[in-house]
Amino acid sequence: MRYRDRDEEGRARNARPRDGLGRPLPYGSAGVERQPEGVERTPVESLAEAQRLLDRGRPFHAHEVLEDAWKLGPEEERQLWRGLAQLAVGLTHAARGNRAGAATLLRRGAAAVGPFGDRAPYRVDVTGLVRWADRLAEEQEAGGGVVDPAGSAPRLRGGE
Known part of the structure; x- marks a missing residue:
């Protein structure tokens, strides 16, 4: 039987340290502190924390914040939060050099958030995000290189 990292409740959790883009590093390496999981924040707090992480070049970590909002939020908003998390993962893939994964997640995220454009909850810039995701996906599909996650x-x- 293979050993699996577990949290205090016995759930499987990978305890390997990770770099700033969420890639696992060897055990014992100095990694970047991970975002705590299951943190309840208001929607505005979630957006502010995710933006702070995106601005610092940590889209993988921003995705974890947005994933909490997706899993803990009201049913009618889950598609929005899931789409926002997918956009952050798309940026993560673009920063890692995974062009196909980046384009796929960027397009999936844009499709998920797009229907919220007419009501834009919490002042989410749905139109701007869809435009950004489409542009970055096109660049990645055209063979674009690794992107600077903070600059992108x-x-x-x-x-804002």
């Missing part, structure tokens, strides 16, 4: 980070909310 989108603005999640309008007017």
